[in-house]
Amino acid sequence: MKTFKNKTLAMLCLLLCLGGCNKSLDVTPRDKYSNEIVWKNVDNLDLYINSLYGALYMYAEIEGVSLTDGYADIIKYSQTYMDTEHNRINMRPSYLSPASTEALSPWATTYEKIKSLNEFIIDAGRYGDKIDAKQLQIRIAEVRFLRAFLYHKLIVRHGGVVLRVDNEKLDGPAEKNKKRSSVDESWTWVIQELKDIAEKLPESWDAAHTGRITKGAAYGIMARSALYAKKWNDAIFGARQVEILATAKGTYMLLDDYTQVFNLTHNKEIILASYYQRLTLTHDFDRYFSPTGDMERYGGYASPTEELVSSFDIQQAGQWQAFDWSNPLHASDPYLNREPRFYATVLYNGADWKGRQIETYVGGKDGYIEYFDGNARNRTVTGYFIRKFLDSKPKDFIQEKSDQYWIEMRYAEILCILSEAYAHMGDYGKAYNYxxxxxxxxxxxxxxxxxxxxxxxxxxxxEKICEFAVEGHRYWDLRRWQLAQSVLDAKRMHGVEITKEDTGFTYSIVDCDKADHYFPERYYTVPIPEFEVRNNTACEQDLLWQ
Known part of the structure; x- marks a missing residue:
């Protein structure tokens, strides 16, 4: 599906298309779209809905330079001041505040999107009579999913949020001051909303519309929401519906080749994704995260930490073992015989890449530099580069940009949700089975x-570190498990400094932070932006942020 990222572009395309096909439409004003045109038929309506999918894309981490794993222990950003705020949030006690909330949570933009989605839902009741009832029901369900998805993202960050979800009318001046719902009320609304719309959505779309919201996506995000809400039965119910689609109907599956999950468009492991198409809809992931030896002055914004790399097992004498630098057999050739997910996730010294080998040793083409506060150079400060989501084909990614897809949810996550939910219920047999x-x-x-x-x-x-690194799970998992303080606070992450010798390489584990991470109790929720508290007097800030 070609997805437009803003309503203006979608409506412009719609008007140009209709105007070129039917001269009788010349009387339509050119300065704004007409509800009569939009709601005339399903094809016109779908162009409008395409524009609303921007709600999904705004949380696709492949879109920009900010990976939320960079706030955790598995990704380290190389510079301090330029385009990212990770090191400042991670290591400066006073940096994250109600004034800087938008670094972690695009609150204002998200509510703007929610308003646009509400407008569609309300307009459907006013102008949808010309659309086939079943087709209209599906499209309303799509848009309701997008709204619930945005609230899901907000609740993950802030806890209780301001729910503006009236399907009959928009909130106006009289509803400007509206209090936050509790965390439980907020999650309950999202879970019930997704459960209500799931059966109204198709199990799949035809080839011309591949990538649109499905029943599996609704049940999947419902299950994830229930996991965050600690509603284990709801999590199991939602995830089981997706599992049934996989086992009974073949809609989803775990691919045999892990690498193909990220290289094969529209593969059967994907449940929900943001798709791109050069030249109309692109991003800059390669520009920001490629090895610096690919193109001078580009790439290297962030690197996998040794905490991530050492999580991948190594095979010795036919046996899989936890990797350990203190084991001479492991340390002598540390990147040989690691488990498959390592090679799909990390670029390491000596890795084959675009017809060459990666050189992260000191002085190499992709060489390591020591991190320091104030660093403005985008080089690896850990001795590694991200592999997952990069385009492996040689190209000029500055001129051509990038069009790899972002995976919001895949079938492996459904199995993890089932595993975790059953463990919470005390059924460890099923937990380990999944x-x-x-x-x-x-x-x-x-x-x-x-x-x-x-x-x-x-x-x-x-397992989640190895399976989902770079996919935006780790930081939020640490928070919901209440482990962020023990894993992050007063801790430092590490990399490897590699020196090339006549006889091979020597490896030294190094501190890649040069300062302790900072994660106090109040960081378990992101503060409500100060502008929201100021403009909405009924919206109260969390006590720990007051």
Missing amino acids: LNKIRNRVGLPNKPLQSSWTAYLQDLQK
Whole structure:
């Protein structure tokens, strides 16, 4: 599906198309679109709906320079002041505040999108009589999904939010001052909304509309929302509906080749994604995150940490082992015989890349530099580069830009949700059954069954790090598990400084932060922006942020 990112562009295309096809439309004013045109037929309406998919794209981390994993322990940003705020938020106690909230949460833009979605839902009741009732129901469900998706993102960040969800009329001046719903009320609305619309959505779309919202996406985001809300039965119900689509109908599956999940467009593991198309809709992921040896002055904005790299197992004498630098056999050739997800996620010294080998050793073409506060150079400060989501084909990514897709949800996450929810219910047999499906896909053996939450969570954490690195899960997982303080606060992350010798390479583990991370109790919620509290007097700031 070609997705337009703003309503103006979509309406312009609509008017040009209709005007070129039917001269009788010349009387239509050119300065604004007409509801009569938009709601005339399904094709016209779909152009309008395409523009509303910008709600999905605004949270696609591939769009810009900010990866939320960079606020956690697995990605390190190389510079301090230029285009990103990760190092300032991570290590400066006074930086994150109600005045700087938008670095972590685009509150204002999200509510603007919600207003546009509400307008569509209300207009459907006024002008939708010319549209086939079943087709109209599907399109209203699409838009309601997008609205629920945006609220999901806000609640993950802020806890309770201001719910503006009237399907009959827009909030006006009389509703300007509106209090936040509680966390439970907010999640309950999202979960029920997604459950209500799921059966109204198709299981799949035809080839011309591939990429639009489906029943599986609604149940999937419902399940994820329920997991955050600690509503385990709802999480299991939603995830099981997706599992049924996979097992009974073949709609979804775990791909045999993990690498193809990120290289094969519209593959069957994907449940919800943002798609791009050169030249009409592109992004700059390669420009920001490619190895710096690909093109002078570009790439290297952020790098995998050693905490991430050491999470991937290594095979020795036919046995899979946790990687350990203190093991001489591991340290002598640290990037040989690692598990498959490592090679799909990380570019390391000696990795084959675009007809050459990566050189992250000191002085190499992609060489390591030491991080320091105030650094303005985009080079690896950990000895690694991101591999996942990069385009492996040689190209001029400055002129051509990038068009890889962003995966918001895939079937592996559904299996993780089922695993975690069953563990919370005390059914560790089912929990490990689902967790091991993910491991078995990449050729790893089953994890031994543990019968306590603490032991299970250690296994789950490692699998999620290896499975979903760079996909925007880690930071939010640490927060909802209430582990962010123990993992991040007063801690430093690491990289590897590699020196080239006549006989090979030497590896030294280095501090890549040069200062402690800062994560106090109040960071478990992102503060409400000060402009919202000022303009909406009924909206109260969290106590810890007052």
